[in-house]
Amino acid sequence: MNKDWLNPALLGLTLLALLAGGGARWLDQPAVAAGLWNLSALLVAAVLLVEIVQRLLRREVGVDLIALLSIGAAVLLEQALVAAVIAIMLASGRTLEYFTAQRAERELKQLINRAPRFATRLDSGQLVQIPVEQVAVGDQLLLRMGEVVPVDSVLLSAVAILDESALSGESLPVTLHAGASIRSGGVNVGDPLQLRASQTAERSTYAGIVRMAQAASQSRAPFARLADRYALALVPLTLLLGGLAWLLSGDPLRALAVLVVATPCPLILAVPVAIMSGISRCARRGILVKDGATLEALAGVEVLFLDKTGTLTSGHASVQSVESSGRYPQEQLLQLTASLAQASPHPIAAAIVSAAVNAGLRLSAPAQVQEQPGAGLSGTIDGHLVKLGAHHFIAGQQPAAEWDAAVLRRMDYQACSGSFIGIDGVMAGAVLFADPLRLESPYALRRLRQAGIRKVVMLTGDRLETAQMIGLAAGVDEIRAGLDPAAKVAAVQQGRQFGRTLMVGDGINDAPALAVADVGIALGASGATASSEAAGVVLLVDRLDRVAEALQIARRSRRIAEQGVLVGMGLSLLAMLVAALGYLPALSGAILQEVIDVAVIFNALRALGAGRNASTAEPLQGTSIDQLKHEHADLARVLEAVHNLASQLASYSPAQARSELQGLLEQLQTHLVPHEQNDESQLYPLLTTYLHGDDPLAAMSHTHREIFRLTHLLARMHADLASSRSSLTLEEIQRVLLRLDTVLTLHFEQENELYHNLDRR
Structure with a gap:
């Protein structure tokens, strides 16, 4: 039946029958009044009976059986007004559930309805x-x-x-x-x-999003199905309690009163409304959850597995350098490699193609391309067999040669990744990439731990030494490197011994692990990619901290659903006892049950909000965040000057050292110090309204003072260096410069992370 019109129609008819019956009673026509009331009640009972039979034919549990029994009992006991009120209670509860579900699904329906x-x-x-x-x-x-x-x-x-x-x-x-x-x-x-x-259209991003939204709007969570079984268990309990009340009192109206207040509406309504509200809130934040079962499973995860490239790191790798083993010039290596990379959707391949295009190179069409997920790519370019990928994919079982080992060592020290190049079966070169840690990664992992994640494991096909640098910076508990897709699947399966698993990834090679985890989250993926098809959750905005937000929303939604069930059914059970003792007549019980239903639904709708613990401060304007980021970008050359002088000062002559130090001091005093003073006096007081704690920026203010002190100390050293009587050595100045370089690097990284995480756009 189409409930879009059925539930409001039932409510209108039952209300009309109640008012018409009241008018007939006022005109001293009790038989007409009873007939109207019984007719409206039997109409609702007929709808319930049809729905219960339909669900039983689908081998689903009919949870409205108690409501059907209460209407039947009221009609048989000639309690027409009670029957009419029960009918209104059920019709209004169903209508309220319908409209609240519409409210909860609003974001999902907007996604569906706006599809081109x-x-x-x-x-x-x-x-x-x-x-x-x-x-x-x-x-x-x-x-x-x-x-x-x-x-x-x-x-x-x-x-x-x-x-x-x-x-x-x-x-x-x-x-x-x-x-x-x-x-x-x-x-x-x-x-x-x-x-x-x-x-x-079928394979486009938005089509995938619409499919997920439709599945989410039609799904039921396992908790909701379990609630159905709990509701059915109330049937024998209700009949037993009602029968005892009738037997001990001799009054069948007591049994009717027990049936009326036993209607399991709180159990039926609380869970689906809360779960759908949670799914809708996720959609509002760019987090698309496939169905209620996924949201409920997400609420229980304890072990987090993360891919490295594109998940913990930005995924927007850029070519840092092209290294040649000596057989081919760097430009030719880039041209051949980029031509092959055109055939792959991997972000690394896109970075290589972009570098070649920017260098003005002409790319050739690849032929006979084969891709081995997690290992590499091969194909024919201009008559050459070109391979691009991990070292073992190019070199096979042969040990690393001297040139290979030097490149691998450089990758370790610089914490960068790289793909080796093989041409016609010979190691020809390598492409090194810069793929920095996402600014929000450490913050996101801290939030995930606060949300209940007990263990964080990083999975990557990269080398262990390179992976360790990223993992240590992000704050993961365990690093597993050198994994192919099958090994990632095995790692996730092993993780189940520690609790429910959550896998977060963004690439095609992550799809098997996403599918095997209890919950898979595709980060920033399009709706048509293999990773998003395998995942239960797709993040439509490319930010890792939305994973923590999804987890918090899921847990809050489940908690609200549980509260609705426990409180609602607790009140219903209490009302059943009171009715069995004869202190709650059937008519009053029907009204009380309606109040409980409404309270349960409005409590479930709380899942649409962020909760009392959410920050009440308005987010910083996007223009303010952008201005802060631009100011830091402008100061990058000052930080680079500090780093270069700290590295090279000892090799300078005294005269050159004085000149270089004077130039650096001018930059520090003209650009850096005023910026930090402005941050301290104006920006930090503003930011404290967005952060928790009495003095959340105390440590960073201390760093400001250290920057001011070291700058002042360098100015004194520069003056002393000009004195002929000074015994000051360049090594002493270099130590101060190294300290300033370290403090500035750490301070700017902390501020960049802070500004990024304050940007709630």
């Missing part, structure tokens, strides 16, 4: 509107202002301004340039755009 239906295709110079299902890869499309991007595309216009808030929860529009990949689902808020379709 049509696209405008450029066909032989003419613009033709076609159903979005007919868009083919390579079609040229026009997107007008206000229209939703219909399919994943490549931007042909020079600049695009898109509102992706429905995808990511980010309120500010994003600006993209020609050649950029555009996810379907964003809204054009600028000039008309020309796009080239890169996916069909």
Whole structure:
């Protein structure tokens, strides 16, 4: 039955029957009044009976049996008014559940309803509107202002301004340039755009999001199904208690009163409303949960597994350098490698292609491409067999040669990753990448521990030495390196001995581990990728701290559902005892049960909010955050000057040392010190309103004072160095510079992390 109209219609009819019966009673027509009341009650009973039979045919439990019995008993005992009130209680509860479910599903329904239906295709110079299902890869499309991007595309216009808030929860529009990949689902808020379709509608990002939203809106959590079984267990208890009350008192109306207040509405309503409210709140924050079962499972996870590249690190790797073993020049190595990398969707491959394009190299079309997930890529380029990937993928079982070992050692020291290049079966070079730790990673892991995660394990196909540098910086408990996809699956399966597992990843090679974990979360993935199809949760915004937020929302939703069940059913059981003792008539019991139902539903709706422990401060404006980041970027050259002088001062002559130190002091006193003084006097007092604790920035204020002290000390040393009577050595100045370099590096990294985590866009 279509409950979109049924439940409100039932409520309207039962209310009308109650009022009409009241009018007939006032006109001294008790038989007419009883007939109207019984008719409305029997109508609701018929609907309940049909639904119970339908569910039993589907081998599901009918949880409204007690309500059906209470209506039947009231009619048989000639308590027509009681029967009518019970009917109103049930109809109003169902209607209230329907409207609250609509409220809880609002974000999900917005995602579904805004899915594009049509696209405008450029066909032989003419613009033709076609159903979005007919868009083919390579079609040229026009997107007008206000229209939703219909399919994943490549931007042909020079600049695009898109509102992706429905995808990511980010309120500010994003600006993209020609050649950029555009996810379907964003809204054009600028000039008309020309796009080239890169996916069909079915395989596009937004189609995957809509499929997940539809599944979530139709799902039921295991806790909800368990609640059904608990509700059915009330049937024999209710009949026993009602029978005893009737037997001991001799009054069948006591049994009726017990039946009325035993209707398990709190148990039926509390769980689905709370779970759906949690799913809706996640959607509002750019966290798409596939179904209620996933949300409930997420609430119970204890062991976290994290991929490294693209999860703990930014995933936006850039080519740091191209190393050659001597057989091929660096430019040719980059050209061949980038040509092969065009065939892979991996972020590393995209970085190589970008570096080659920026260098103005002409790329060739790859042929006979084969990809081994977690190992590497091979194919034919301009007649050469080119391989790109891990060292063992290129070198096989042979031990590392002297050149290989030197590159591996350099990767260890610099904490960078790299892919080796093989050409025609010979080790030819390597591409080194810079992929820094995400600014929010340490903060996200701290929040996850606070949310109940007991163990954090990093899984990576990278080398152990490189992985350790990232893992130590992020704060993980255990590092497992050199893993292929099968080994990642085994690690997640072994982790079940410590509790329910959560796997977070972003790449195709993470899909098997995401699928085998109790809950898989695809970070920043598009709706059509293998990782997001395997995951139960997809983060539409590329931030690791949203994992902690998803976990907190899930646990709060489950807690609210449990509270509704315990409190609601506790009150119902208490009312049953009072009714059995004869202190709660059936009519009063029906009204009391309605009050309990309403209270339970409104309590469940609390899952839509953030809770009392959430910060009440308004988030910093995006422009303020951007300004802070720009100021730090402008000071990067000052930090680099400190680092360079600290490294090289001892090799300078006294005259050169004085000159270099004087130049550095001018930069420190003109740019750095005023910036830090402004932070101390104006910014930090403002930030304390966004942070917890009496003096949350005390340690960073102490760092400011140390920066001021060391700058002042360097100025004194510079003056003393100019004196002919001074015994000051360059080694003493270098020690102070090294200390300042260390303090500044740590301080700026702390502030960058702080500013990033305060940005709640």
